[in-house]
Amino acid sequence: MISSLERLDFKNLKELFCDIEKPGRYINHEFGIKSKSFEYLLDNPSTVLFALVFPDIYEIGMSNLGLQILYKIVNDWPEFSCERAFSPWVDFEKKLRSLNIKLFSLENRIFLDCFDVIGFSAAHEMLYTNILNILNLSGIALNFKDRGKKNVFPLVCAGGPALVNPWPLSKFMDFMVVGEGEEVLPQVLRIIGDFKAGYKKNTTGKDYANNSDNYAEKQALLKKLKKIDGVFVPEFYKVYFTSSEMIKDIKPFEKVKKATVKNLDSFGLVKDPVIPNIQVIHDRFNVEIMRGCSRGCRFCQAGFIYRPVRQRNIDMLIAQSIEGLKNTGYDEISFTSLSSADYKKINDLICSVTGSPDFERVSVSLPSLRIDSFNIKLAELVQSGRKTGLTFAPEAGSQRLRNIIKKDLNHDDLMQCMKTAIIKGWDKIKLYFMIGLPHETDSDIDSIIEFIKSIISQAEKLMSRRNFARFQLNISINSFIPKPFTPFQWAGQEKSEILEEKLHYILKNLPKRFIKFNWTDPYKSKIECALSRGDVRVSDVVERAWKKGARFDNWTDFFSYNLWQDCFKEAGLDIDFYSSREIERDEILPWDIIDIGVKKEFFLQEYEASKETAEEMKA
Amino acid sequence: MMNLKEKNLLSSVQKVIRFKFTKNDEFKYLSHLDIIRIISRASARAGLKLIYGKGFNPKPKMSFSNPIPLGVESLAEYCDMELAGEINAGEFINLINKALPEQICVVDAKVTGVNVPKLMSEISFVLYRFNLIFNTLLKTGKTKKTEKTKKTEKIEKTENKFALKAGKISQSAYAGSRLPPDAETLKQYFIGEINKNPEIYNSIYNFSFCAEDNNFIILEVLGYAKNLKGKDNLIFKFNNFLNFLNNFIKKYEIKLESFYKVEMYLNLEDKLVTPLDVV
Numbered sequence: 101m102i103s104s105l106e107r108l109d110f111k112n113l114k115e116l117f118c119d120i121e122k123p124g125r126y127i128n129h130e131f132g133i134k135s136k137s138f139e140y141l142l143d144n145p146s147t148v149l150f151a152l153v154f155p156d157i158y159e160i161g162m163s164n165l166g167l168q169i170l171y172k173i174v175n176d177w178p179e180f181s182c183e184r185a186f187s188p189w190v191d192f193e194k195k196l197r198s199l200n201i202k203l204f205s206l207e208n209r210i211f212l213d214c215f216d217v218i219g220f221s222a223a224h225e226m227l228y229t230n231i232l233n234i235l236n237l238s239g240i241a242l243n244f245k246d247r248g249k250k251n252v253f254p255l256v257c258a259g260g261p262a263l264v265n266p267w268p269l270s271k272f273m274d275f276m277v278v279g280e281g282e283e284v285l286p287q288v289l290r291i292i293g294d295f296k297a298g299y300k301k302n303t304t305g306k307d308y309a310n311n312s313d314n315y316a317e318k319q320a321l322l323k324k325l326k327k328i329d330g331v332f333v334p335e336f337y338k339v340y341f342t343s344s345e346m347i348k349d350i351k352p353f354e355k356v357k358k359a360t361v362k363n364l365d366s367f368g369l370v371k372d373p374v375i376p377n378i379q380v381i382h383d384r385f386n387v388e389i390m391r392g393c394s395r396g397c398r399f400c401q402a403g404f405i406y407r408p409v410r411q412r413n414i415d416m417l418i419a420q421s422i423e424g425l426k427n428t429g430y431d432e433i434s435f436t437s438l439s440s441a442d443y444k445k446i447n448d449l450i451c452s453v454t455g456s457p458d459f460e461r462v463s464v465s466l467p468s469l470r471i472d473s474f475n476i477k478l479a480e481l482v483q484s485g486r487k488t489g490l491t492f493a494p495e496a497g498s499q500r501l502r503n504i505i506k507k508d509l510n511h512d513d514l515m516q517c518m519k520t521a522i523i524k525g526w527d528k529i530k531l532y533f534m535i536g537l538p539h540e541t542d543s544d545i546d547s548i549i550e551f552i553k554s555i556i557s558q559a560e561k562l563m564s565r566r567n568f569a570r571f572q573l574n575i576s577i578n579s580f581i582p583k584p585f586t587p588f589q590w591a592g593q594e595k596s597e598i599l600e601e602k603l604h605y606i607l608k609n610l611p612k613r614f615i616k617f618n619w620t621d622p623y624k625s626k627i628e629c630a631l632s633r634g635d636v637r638v639s640d641v642v643e644r645a646w647k648k649g650a651r652f653d654n655w656t657d658f659f660s661y662n663l664w665q666d667c668f669k670e671a672g673l674d675i676d677f678y679s680s681r682e683i684e685r686d687e688i689l690p691w692d693i694i695d696i697g698v699k700k701e702f703f704l705q706e707y708e709a710s711k712e713t714a715e716e717m718k719a
Numbered sequence: 720m721m722n723l724k725e726k727n728l729l730s731s732v733q734k735v736i737r738f739k740f741t742k743n744d745e746f747k748y749l750s751h752l753d754i755i756r757i758i759s760r761a762s763a764r765a766g767l768k769l770i771y772g773k774g775f776n777p778k779p780k781m782s783f784s785n786p787i788p789l790g791v792e793s794l795a796e797y798c799d800m801e802l803a804g805e806i807n808a809g810e811f812i813n814l815i816n817k818a819l820p821e822q823i824c825v826v827d828a829k830v831t832g833v834n835v836p837k838l839m840s841e842i843s844f845v846l847y848r849f850n851l852i853f854n855t856l857l858k859t860g861k862t863k864k865t866e867k868t869k870k871t872e873k874i875e876k877t878e879n880k881f882a883l884k885a886g887k888i889s890q891s892a893y894a895g896s897r898l899p900p901d902a903e904t905l906k907q908y909f910i911g912e913i914n915k916n917p918e919i920y921n922s923i924y925n926f927s928f929c930a931e932d933n934n935f936i937i938l939e940v941l942g943y944a945k946n947l948k949g950k951d952n953l954i955f956k957f958n959n960f961l962n963f964l965n966n967f968i969k970k971y972e973i974k975l976e977s978f979y980k981v982e983m984y985l986n987l988e989d990k991l992v993t994p995l996d997v998v
Contacts, residue, residue: 110745113745117790124749124750127745129744129820129821131757131760131761131764131818131819375760377753377820378749426764426766427764428764430763
């Protein structure tokens with residue numbers, strides 16, 4: 101170990117946890133911990149220490165299946181050890197700063213700056229400021245250029261779906277991983293482990309302050325890492341801009357190929373996940389049954405970046421699900437994927453797992469149901485345990501607009517499905533809609549209102565008066581965000597003022613009874629859009645925002661549009677350039693440097709097709 | 720429909736198991752609800768067949784002793800758990816401990832009938848231990864690991880509350896000399912202080928000071944866990960007492976090294992018995 105392993109003593113917790121909301125977020129000893137013991141690490145200093153950091157609170161991070169997968173994969177190797185850390189909540193951040201204590205990992209309370217590698221999981225763009233905050237709380241320089249002078253370690257990296265466009269974090273990361281981490285991460289850690297062994301020998305007994313050799317050594321290491329599929333090293337690229345702020349060139353124009361796991365079954369389910377001590381958002385046994393989605397909805401980034409579709413083998417799923425339920429003691433199992441009802445043998449899977457007398461009380465949840473593949477049989481299967489709510493995403497109110505965004509389901513199917521759900525006794529249904537979709541007109545907004553009203557009148561017809569009194573529709577309305585690697589990636593986002601008007605209009609025209617309405621702030625969606633389509637210059641904005649105090653930008657209470665607006669301005673950038681501007685077809689896109697597996701021509705073709713559909717519908 | 724024979728059979732395989740468990744180390748920062756969730760999930764992992772209540776969202780039938788304040792470790796938390804099927808206490812302890820993190824450890828258990836007194840309502844007293852150490856020792860770097868599991872002599876119920884309720888002891892004798900008092904003197908001061916503080920006084924049933932060699936003092940406090948019939952007692956509020964104690968020892972170059980809950984007692988025919996004694 102280059103820097104000796106330092107950790108926070110148990111005795112310090114008393115002072116640290118005084119007046120802190122839910123200290124259980126920051127303690128260790130959950131059931132299912134897999135990292136090596138502190139004693140082992142001291143005895144085996146060559147172990148590569150990896151901090152897996154989810155830059156949101158514990159309750160959200162521990163609901164993330166990806167975190168559990170990577171945690172297990174890394175810890176399965178005797179030569180690596182992975183510990184977790186999460187964003188401290190604002191009260192705890194304040195406490196850490198006031199007591200001058202650096203952020204530490206959960207398992208052994210090792211200070212993050214003592215790790216060899218710190219890896220952030222960026223589930224979405226609004227976590228970027230939290231990432232910087234965690235680096236700062238750990239006493240680590242934000243910019244990669246400022247690190248590595250004294251010591252190559254810790255290396256800072258990031259991965260996750262938001263990073264299909266890695267540029268907004270490019271100023272801070274030594275490297276990033278685009279795509280799926282299962283195979284890449286151990287390869288990366290192996291190379292770092294080899295390097296570490298040699299590095300230690302080279303520098304033993306020397307004073308490495310401002311050692312210029314460190315820089316060269318780090319470069320050599322990053323060059324090796326770069327050869328792995330999915331690894332993007334920002335330092336090795338230079339971006340040139342035209343006088344009109346567009347990208348002129350990225351040099352060298354060497355594409356980074358997204359990492360993809362060919363055979364999902366070669367990685368078993370995490371049958372022994374870490375079981376949180378405190379209540380988390382999704383406190384259940386999560387089973388990924390399939391990766392990727394065959395639908396190709398034109399607005400949906402996940403539908404493209406997780407391609408190809410890979411289904412897990414049903415026999416393995418059944419056996420491992422049963423084992424997992426026994427190992428964990430959970431009473432809820434969730435069969436997750438982008439569209440779980442599209443799994444070929446979904447009914448067999450549910451029957452086989454819940455049919456066992458051991459799991460009488462186990463309830464099943466399918467987080468993303470497709471309306472067209474929802475059927476009575478499935479409804480009955482899902483309701484056999486505790487009845488949780490049903491969630492559907494019609495996305496648009498009118499058939500016309502659904503055709504344009506390629507959400508292929510028709511009105512009759514939709515209504516039939518709602519009827520089925522109501523008849524089967526669901527009195528809580530959640531519906532997702534988007535506003536500001538390309539080619540949207542006022543009548544499309546009216547269609548959303550009409551659709552919701554017609555569901556209520558169906559419910560009134562089909563339900564007993566007593567049940568109808570309990571009926572509840574949760575309506576969730578999000579603003580459309582044109583995201584990289586979708587056919588709509590060139591589209592301009594609708595102005596936030598107009599989106600706000602549309603929201604108010606819907607709210608005003610919906611009956612108050614039976615409906616619970618929630619929406620995202622269009623201004624927040626605008627920043628999310630600018631961050632997701634941002635280029636290398638936007639990482640400067642992220643740093644400014646963090647300096648001004650931005651954290652937890654996904655939380656309405658903390659998000660400040662004015663703050664972000666100022667930061668864009670100070671960086672000499674225009675938010676609209678990244679959000680509401682319609683991007684030219686022949687422009688070099690920041691994310692052109694990434695090979696996601698779907699050709700740009702295909703996206704363009706789909707974008708044109710959506711326009712044609714709009715024209716046809718007009719005629 | 721079940722016939723009577725079947726019903727009898729069913730009730731005969733239905734067991735209530737009363738067990739005592741610890742809440743140690745970092746787990747003192749978990750809430751009562753967290754502990755309930757952890758134990759019910761561990762029971763499922765252990766393959767124990769819990770009995771569930773009725774209703775829309777049935778919960779396993781478990782009842783716990785009163786919540787302990789956040790930040791306090793405990794050697795004695797109790798739970799009654801209803802189980803289906805035959806199981807003996809030894810088997811139970813073995814199975815559930817394998818499924819629990821070591822911070823929660825089931826140390827004792829007994830199979831009981833369904834008609835034992837409910838935990839929450841019957842527990843009358845709670846015993847806390849406070850390990851006090853002299854500051855002069857802290858400076859020399861000498862530390863002491865107090866054995867948590869060490870059995871203490873049971874506090875005998877005294878006829879006259881606080882037999883040592885000697886008159887008010889003047890503190891002036893002590894003032895000026897910053898020497899730490901011995902256990903006996905400290906006890907006199909303590910009595911003087913609680914006499915001045917009716918809220919604390921009325922929430923304590925008994926206490927003891929015990930010197931562990933000349934450097935460490937163990938204070939044990941037996942507080943009321945509920946309002947007892949015919950007594951004008953108050954319920955022992957841990958955090959109030961902790962504040963009181965911290966203020967008290969501040970004057971004497973003494974530091975509170977650690978504290979934890981040691982045991983809980985029921986009042987059975989004027990005798991203190993543990994929840995497992997009554998089974």
